[in-house]
Amino acid sequence: MPLSASGDWIAHFLASDPPRHKSLVMTLCGDAIAPHGGAFWLGSMIELLAPLGVSDRLVRTSVFRLVQEGWLSASREGRRSRYALEPTALPRFERANRRIYSPPGQHWDGRWTLVLAPTSSIDGDLRTLLRKELEWEGFAMLASGVMAHPAPSRDTLHEVLARCQAAGKVFVVDAAELPGSGSRPLPELVGDCWDLSSVSASYRQFIDAYTPVLALAESGAITAPQDAFALRSLLIHSYRRVQLHDPMLPVELLPKPWPGSDAYRLARQIYRLTYVQAEQHLMAMLLHEDASTPGASRDFHERFGGLD
The missing domain is CATH 1.10.10.10 (Winged helix-like DNA-binding domain superfamily/Winged helix DNA-binding domain)
Incomplete structure (x- = not known):
């Protein structure tokens, strides 16, 4: 047929x-x-x-x-x-x-969200798990222990940190370009990430x-x-x-x-x-x-x- x-x-x-x-x-x-x-x-x-x-x-x-x-x-x-x-x-x-x-x-408010995981805060296994989960949510790794995204879902980020048992062990920061500092335009960070x-x-x-x-x-x-x-x-x-x-x-x-x-x-x-x-x-x-x-x-x- x-x-x-x-x-x-x-x-x-x-x-x-x-x-x-x-x-x-x-x-x-x-x-x-x-x-x-x-x-x-x-x-x-x-x-x-x-x-x-x-x-x-x-x-x-x-x-x-x-x-x-x-x-x-x-x-x-x-x-x-x-x-x-x-x-x-x-x-x-x-x-x-x-x-x-x-x-x-979604629209951008000019800020970035950074998740900072110092080596003194979490062990290697948790760091690897957290990086994997955050990358799935669109975060990029700027440096060892530093993940970034310009507009993540806060509810999703909270759920990921809780599920990975990383809540209370990492720093979550909102960051913006510092005026007059000679910084590269913050949108250019996308191309590096x-x-x-x-x-x-x-x-x-x-x-x-x-x-x-x-x-x-x-x-x-x-x-x-x-x-x-x-x-x-x-x-x-x-x-x-x-x-x-x-x-x-x-x-x-x-x-x-x-x-x-x-x-x-x-x-x-x-x-x-x-x-x-x-x-x-x-x-x-x-x-x-x-x-x-x-x-x-x-x-x-x-x-x-x-x-x-």
Whole structure:
């Protein structure tokens, strides 16, 4: 049986740029499972991932590793395995969702936030963990024990310090340019901290890859709910992968034009055009294993500025 136009795009994408299996499971957990109660039976995840080229064995291996890493908790009912988003991991899923589904465009007040971790305050393991977590939130390392960002989320920073058990052990400072000191203009610090050219190139690659999907969606060529779900999942997976390397800087500090804005608009358009059919397929797979699976949460319908 010949593939549909959308099926052909999916097959080509999976052959040319196959996603990492564990990372794809993570994408589904955040995008599809979290809005429907945050739990799934292993059989449902296997069915959802089969059209994306992920075998039964690879799904089991990926889920097992996510349990080991503290993202999922596991339970059994007879021979069936059920998994749920680990409560301690929920803030990290929520932060990722805010990044993915919220529009870029925060503004800069001219100040920077510095996190100072003197060697006398924390040990090497904690310093490494804190650096890794802050870099994921877009901070850059200015020097050993000095991390900086021009407009971080204060709530997120507080949550990261608490989760790393670094609260009360580091200094968090607001800094501004000192007038009359002969300082370089503070915006120039961006060029010393981040290589935005690679982030920009990744956004452009995303746009090139998914512009044909928008054409398919607008033309009504995506007729199978399974294809709509596969396209939505690959879309968010690819967009999330680019965003992981985006420091999410204020608009005043970004090169112009900034392709991240175009990438967001493209992702929003495709998501809005595919989510209804994608939800039909998702619910069919989840209800097959659990008739009590809830419908999508209110937060889901607020994604990308509102889906309805």
